[in-house]
Every structure is written in C-alpha cells, then in structure tokens.
Amino acid sequence: MGIHLGVWNMAVLFYIIRKLVLREDGVMQAIHVEELEKTFRVRRKEKGMRGSVQAILRPQTEEIRAVKGVSFGVDAGEMLAFIGPNGAGKSTTIKMLTGILYPDGGRATVLGIDPAKRRRQLAYQIGTVFGQKEQLWTHLTPYDNFRFFGAIYDIPEKETERRIGELAERFELGEFINTPVRNLSLGQRIRCEIVASLLHKPQVLFLDEPTIGLDPVVKESVRSLIRQMNREFNTTIFLTSHDVGDIEKICKRIIIVNAGQIVLDDSMEHLKYHYLHKKIVEVKMQEETALPQVEGITILKRKGTHARLEVDTGRIEIGDALRRINASDVEDINISNVPLENIIMDIYKAEGRDTAS
Amino acid sequence: MDRQEKPAGLNVGVLEKRWRLPGRKYRVIYRSVLMENLQYAANIALGFFGYFVFIFIFVKLWDYMYRSPGELIAGYSKEQMIWYVMMTEMMWFGSNASAVGRQVKTDIRGGNIAYLMNKPYHYTLYILAKYTGEWSIRLPMYAGLAAVIGTVMVGPVPGFRLITVPAMALCIVLGLTINAVFKICIGLLSFWIEDSSPFQWLYDKLLLVVGTVFPVEIFPKAWQSFFKLTPIYTVCYGPAKLIVDFQPEKCVEILAAQGLYLAAGCILMFSVYRKGVRKLYVNGG
C-alpha cells in the first residue's frame, strides 16, 4: 500500500513540475538533441572468391559512425529542413528521434519524451511519413485504412469518423476515399499516407522525403498541406528532402548534415542573405553592344544579343551595375538570385572536402 | 575469370555474335551461377540439419519396423531400406527443386518474363541451366553428408561396387533434370492461373509419398504397375534403386525410360511455354 502511494505521489509531483516548467518557459522545445551518436557494424568482404572464403572463416567487421555527436533543438511550431547528401546520417537521426533506432550515445527528447525508453508513449504524439515506405494496406480503401489507424491510436470510433470527414474534406480525398489504395495514383496515395499520419493530431510531424516521385502539381499540394498543418495546429515539422522546392517552400530553418555532423544550422532567410551576395542578370539587347568591364561583374555567357552576367553585390551595388548597361538598348531584362540548389551544393562540396581530408 | 563474374544475362548476347557451339551460352549461365553458389556453400551446410532430421527419423522408424536382423520387407533388407531413403532424400534436399518452380512462377507473375523472353536464349533452358548450376554445388555436399551419416548409422551399402558409380551418377543427373523439366512445366501454368504452387505441392507429394520414403515394391501389386508410368520411376525410384541394388539390366532399363521421359518432358515444356508466350502477347500480360 505504502509503495503504491509513493509511486502515485511521485507521479503527481512529476506532473506538476512539468506543468510549471512548461509555463515558465512559455514554449517547450519540441525536439532536443544532445551529442547524439550512432555507429553501425558492417561486415566487410574482400573482392572475389578468396574474399568470400575469408568472410566465412574470419569475418571482419568495420565500424561506420553514421551520426557523430549531433546537437540541436527545435521549438514547438517550427518548420525545419534537415538535409544532407546520401549517407550523411539524416535518416539515421530521424529514426533515432522516432524510436526506430537505439542511439549509441548522447540524448534525445521529443516533446520531453525519450524515444528510446518510452517509444509507445511518444508514438501517440508524433506522426511519420516516409515517402518510400508505405504504411497503408493496399487492398483496403483509404477509409478502412483510416479506421485501422484510428484503432491503433485508440481514437473512439465516433471521433475517428469525425476526423476522417474533416481531413478528407480539407485534403480533398472525397472522390477516391472508397477506392482500394492499390488503384490510386501515387499522388493520391501519398495524400492518404499523410492523412493517416495526421489522424491522431500529432504535435510533431516527421517527413522523410514526402514528395519523392511526385509530379509538380501534387508536390505543390503536399507542400501546402504541410504548411496548413503547421498554421492551424502549430504542428512542428521536421522534414528531410533532396528536393530544394520542399525546403524552400516549407521550411523557415535549415540544418545541413554531412558525414554524420551538422555543418550548418541557420534560418532560411539568413542563409540566403549570407550566401546571396551574388545576383544573376540576364539581358537581351536590341543589337550587339559592348558589355561593361568593371570589377564585380563577371560575364557568364554571351551569345549574340543575349548575355548573362553575375554581379557580386559585395563589390558593386546592383544599381551601379545596372547603370553601366545602356538602358535604351535593353529589350528584356531579368534579375534573379543564385538558386538555393547551387548554394546547398556548394556547402555539401566544401564540407565534404573538409571532412574527407 | 573476370568474364564469368559478370551477371549471366548481360554478356551472353555478346557471345552469341561469335561463332560458338549453340550450347555455349547455357554453359556460361551454368558456370556463373556455380561461382555465385560457391559463396553460399556455408548456407547450404546449414540446410544439412533438415536432411539429418529426416534420415534420423527413418533410421529410427525402420529400426522399429524390422524385428529380426535378417528380415526382408518387400525384398529389401533393413540396410537397403535405409540407404534407399537416404538416397532419395539426398536427391530431394540436394536438388532443392522447389526453387525452380518458384522462380518460374515469380518470373511470370512478377512480369520479369517480359524481359527474359526477349533475350537471345530460350527462357526454359536458361532456367534449367541456372538450376543445374545450383544443384551442382548442393548435391555433392549432400552426397558427402549422406555417405558419412549412412556409414556411421547403418554401415556401408550392401554389395556396393565403385565401378557402378558412373552409371548411377548419370542416372541421378538425368533424374534431377527430368524432375526440373516437370517442375518448370507446372511453373509455366502461371501463365494461366495466378498461383501454380498448389500443383507443385501435389506433384511433390506424389514423389515424396510414393517414390521417396518407400521403394515402389512396398505398395500393393496393382499400384506398382501404375507407379511405373509416373515420373516417380525415373526421378527418384530408379536412381535410388540402382544405388542400393545395382543390376546391369535394370540400369539399362531405367536409362532408357529416362531418355524417353526427358524427351517427352522437353516437348511438353517447349509447347507449354510457346502457348503461354502466345497468350501473353495476346493479352499483354
């Protein structure tokens, strides 16, 4: 009896403290990661027959440190892009945060819960969409699938019905909600996947390449769904993608990992500002004229009356640069930023070289 | 060496252009699978357990069934009876014939067949060559195992002469090939039905119950003449019978029957395949 009371009291105390902490901070960090580590052991095999024999007799293993001491925090309601080249450790990190993998070192909490220790408890509060993996039963209709997920998340039947209706309307599933999933197009299917992972109103949504293989129209609708989720329910979004469009159009903050380490953690705006001291100017002239030869302007390409220039705004103001072009001669002009894709590629390359050497 | 390590399907097309014996491409397929399978030798050895269990059960069963040492059941001594099972099971486990049927089924049902049938080889022969490469590794390993446990548990085969080995080996090879041809035929039914495996089970069970665990002589007389007409006689009973009780005239008879069966089986296989492919073209898979 005494022991029971003790446990009960402690639980209450814990609850009160947590409430107090939350109120004090105003917002709790949705994700908190400290020095997270994961190492895989891989069996190594030399080439050819001799290698095969050796692998059987004397197996050799090799350690691959997929994640090497990663730390970061994500506030509730933030929209974060977690990106990096293949094999950088982003999937491994996302899997540790969702309780799929056990970390080898460091600490991670999601909504104050340790994914490795209280996986099930966490699962009620988070949603996952893995673009390449399907969690729906293909022979059932989306409707039946949603009901199954309702059962998994212990949502009462009536409430499940209500939420299905609500989400189906918002995500425009009406016309195919009663068609077996195997007969749906990829775009319809991924929309259903997302709805299935939203049914239990997760506070954090993990998306691993959600738009892979989709056409531009569907991509756009998936992105707007995600933004909408964030706006209406303040859902924290944790996204990995190779698609710069996803990153640019959804996220406000970006973390770049390479070779198991964070190489950049910055706001999207800051990243652009920081790296965007170059502008691309494309002009079409009425006739072939000489282009300005000034410091800070590089001619990237020139063909007949078309020209493409790169203006380094650190050295020359954009207004100055434009003044050098004969305005009365210009037939058409277009000024743009260096694409984000190029910026990210530059970061990958630069950091990759650093860590490799 | 390098050439053989490449996947089989890729370089046969090149070889085709050179002047070679027509059988050459199948030999290349055979050899590359053989190389691949050497690496899985360790896995095969793990499969010994299942074989051992079967043999163990039958040793115990026949131990129980034979009351006195010199007793004969259906004309077989206890040693012959156990060696008979050991040989048929060796062929069963050593050939892993279910893999052929399964491969054909998945190729056809999975749509892979569309790529395979336009390659410069005949699909069924490709499967056959591939499969032969597989059992060329397995069977000798099982033969070694059978020889060891047989000698330890029941003693050497009564009246065994080394000189008869080549004839037996030929018989076994033919038996396995005939079996594979029939399994491919059943697998080819997948062109028409969604799942051909129930037919594979029935065929397997026929071989297992009638030809593998007992020699045909143990059945009532009326059944025996029927069994002689089924593949059992050439696939399992024939080769095993020769091993436990070699007689030259019996050997000739079995080889002749195998020749006939192989020819008939191949004709059946080719015609079923042709019909299936035609159906595929008409219906577009």
Next chain:
Amino acid sequence: MLTAVKNQVRVCALSIKYNIMREMLNQVTFLMNVTFMILNNASILIQWFILFRLREEIGGYTMREIMVLWGLTAASFGLSHILFARVYSLPELIVSGKLDSYLVQPKSVLLGVMTSSTDVSAIGDLLYGVILLMVAGLSVRGFLFSLLFVVTGAVTLTAFALLLGSLAFWFVRVEMLSGQMVMGLVSFATYPDGIFRGISRFLLYFILPVGMVVYHPVHILVRFDGGMLFTVLVYACLLSAAAAAVFYRGLRRYASSSLMEARM
C-alpha cells in the same frame, strides 16, 4: 490497463481480418490453396496405411493415435501460420530493416509484426487437422481437450520460431537455421514418439519442444494425466515469455535499413 489490452487485441484482430481479406480477393486462388493443402496433407495417410500393413502398431501408436498426432500437428501448425505467419519470416524482416512501420505505432511492436501477414494454405492445414481430430474417434471431452492442445501447440510452435528468429538481431545467418529447426520440429511431430529412444527422446522433449507441442497431448488424450497437462500449459507460457524477452532485447540492436544504405 484493461482498455489498453482491449485496444491491443482489437488492433490485432483487425490486422488478422485484413490479412485474410487480402488473400480472399482472388477467390479461385484462395479456394485452390486451401483444398489442395488438405489433399496434400491427406496424401501422407497413404504412407501410414502402408506401414500399418506391415505392423499393427508402430511405436505404441495405432492408426487412431497417428490420426490424433497428425490432427494436432496440422491444426497447430495451421493456426500458428494463419495468425502469426510473419514470425516464420522474421529473420528476413530484421536483416532487411522492415520493422520501421511497427516501431512508430503506439502498440506492441512484437504483436504488430507477428500479425502482419497470413498464410492461406494454413487454413487448409487447420481444417485438415480439425477434421482428422473429429474422425479419430475421440470422446466429446477428448475432442474439446484436443482443441485446447491445438492452441497450446500453436503457441509453443510460434514462440519457438520467434525465439530462433529473433536471434537474427545478432546473427545474420539465422534465417536458414531457424527455418530448418522449425521444419525439423514439424517433421518429428508427425511420427510416433515410441520409435525414439535414449538421447533422441531427451532431445525431443527438451531441446526441440516436440514433446510439448504434440507427444504429451497425444498421451493425455489416450490416458488423462493432470500433471502432464499442467506441464504443457506452463511450458507454453514460459517459452512465449522467453521468446518475447529475446525479441525485445534484440530490438535494441535493430539497424533499420541504415546498414544497407551504409553498405552502398
């Protein structure tokens, strides 16, 4: 606590229901699988007719006991493969990293994985087993007991496969071995225990749990023995607990598909 269990059971039941629904999409294939499996099993009886032509009893069994033995084994095997077919391919799932979707659900990973597929032909096994038990001439009480043993047998068999399959978290090559051991167990379970003596008998009662799956139940059905019944029930529970413990211990080593990505 009680609602949690209820919810878990509901999810498992739904999962099994959907599995079977999927297999029934093509009715011809479904019916063919089931009936051919019944025929397939029935053909083995030929072997026993032949053997009983030679001797009246084998290892203390007559045809009737053989039918009970076969009935129990086929039905247990069938039940286990209908409900928990995935346990038998668990090593493959572990090695290729396909447990992810069960790990992000707020339900038991183990039960989620176990109930995630079914084996249609096993319905044929179960039907065949039950039919055999019905025609084997058991009393009504005996028949009811035999149904209980079908359940304990299925549980023990599943737990055994789970225990071995979970070793794949540590050893990649377990795949082959666990399949072999399970099939070995089933092979033994279709022959009378009276033909095995000495060490092999010990092996069948303590290493491969054949004794617990089928031999003890057959003996109990021939002549009731409360102590033996108790042993069978307790063993089924203990083995299940041990298997689950090994699975969850191994789950900490689960590498998802990251290993395969790392290999590239």
